[in-house]
Amino acid sequence: MNILDTIIARKKIEVAEQKNAGLLSAIQQQTHPLYSLKDALRSSSTGIIAEFKRKSPSKGWIFPDADVSTIPAGYASEGATGLSILTDEYFFGGSLNDLQQARALVKLPVLRKDFIIDPYQIQIAKAAGADVVLLIAAALSISECKMLASEAHALGLEVLLEIHEKSEFDYIHSNVDIVGVNNRNLKTFVTDVETSFRLGAAIPEEYIKISESGISDPHTVKELRQAGFRGFLMGETFMKEVNPDLALARFIHSLK
Numbered sequence: 001m002n003i004l005d006t007i008i009a010r011k012k013i014e015v016a017e018q019k020n021a022g023l024l025s026a027i028q029q030q031t032h033p034l035y036s037l038k039d040a041l042r043s044s045s046t047g048i049i050a051e052f053k054r055k056s057p058s059k060g061w062i063f064p065d066a067d068v069s070t071i072p073a074g075y076a077s078e079g080a081t082g083l084s085i086l087t088d089e090y091f092f093g094g095s096l097n098d099l100q101q102a103r104a105l106v107k108l109p110v111l112r113k114d115f116i117i118d119p120y121q122i123q124i125a126k127a128a129g130a131d132v133v134l135l136i137a138a139a140l141s142i143s144e145c146k147m148l149a150s151e152a153h154a155l156g157l158e159v160l161l162e163i164h165e166k167s168e169f170d171y172i173h174s175n176v177d178i179v180g181v182n183n184r185n186l187k188t189f190v191t192d193v194e195t196s197f198r199l200g201a202a203i204p205e206e207y208i209k210i211s212e213s214g215i216s217d218p219h220t221v222k223e224l225r226q227a228g229f230r231g232f233l234m235g236e237t238f239m240k241e242v243n244p245d246l247a248l249a250r251f252i253h254s255l256k
């Protein structure tokens with residue numbers, strides 16, 4: 001079993017437990033007008049989506065005691081276009097509480113970063129205050145992906161579809177708002193920014209496209225922009241620093 005299969009197997013159990021425990025009805029519902037990531041990316045000059053992530057299966061612990069009451073707000077004040085908040089606990093050290101806290105502190109589009117396989121997780125994302133959900137082609141069938149995307153839209157959330165291979169172009173459909181090319185292969189962890197350049201050109205013009213993972217050099221962002229990418233999802237480059245928000249500020253500065 002590759003790591004993605006392991007994560008999904010565990011996720012199925014987690015969602016079943018959450019349903020049994022009635023998690024959705026226990027969440028204090030957040031209501032706010034949607035902060036559209038699509039619109040923010042269209043109008044932003046930097047397009048950095050800054051991620052809050054304590055650990056990952058590929059790197060282990062990055063910042064175990066990272067403080068959610070300061071870092072996302074810091075990202076916002078240093079110029080992030082949107083936030084990505086990991087909510088998977090076992091593999092990424094995140095929580096729904098992280099999402100709720102970040103939501104309460106920032107007025108930016110917030111992505112729930114998790115492995116979504118069930119509409120229940122989208123309802124929870126909405127209740128906890130997310131604006132966008134991630135759907136990973138490699139983790140879903142095309143029909144599951146379509147069903148989950150229409151659930152997200154029914155709740156007024158945007159959909160970020162993540163792809164990594166040409167064969168996953170078939171997942172792109174009308175209920176997708178943003179197409180993300182993950183430079184990291186979730187089955188092998190091999191990260192290569194060339195993936196974005198290779199796949200980017202073939203993504204239909206009407207979709208906003210973003211490049212995800214393994215970005216650490218401002219020069220890469222400039223090149224990706226020239227290739228038509230409007231957003232850049234970056235985690236580790238910031239989270240490996242003592243002050244991730246200041247690392248973002250320096251990165252943005254060097255883009256100018």
Ligand SMILES: O=P(O)(O)OC[C@@H](O)[C@@H](O)c1c[nH]c2ccccc12
Nearest residue numbers: 182212213214215233234235236237
């Ligand atoms: O820390 P990085 O290499 O900058 O990557 C961020 C983000 O792209 C990565 O965390 C990610 C991309 N797709 C995912 C799917 C699930 C979990 C995590 C991810």
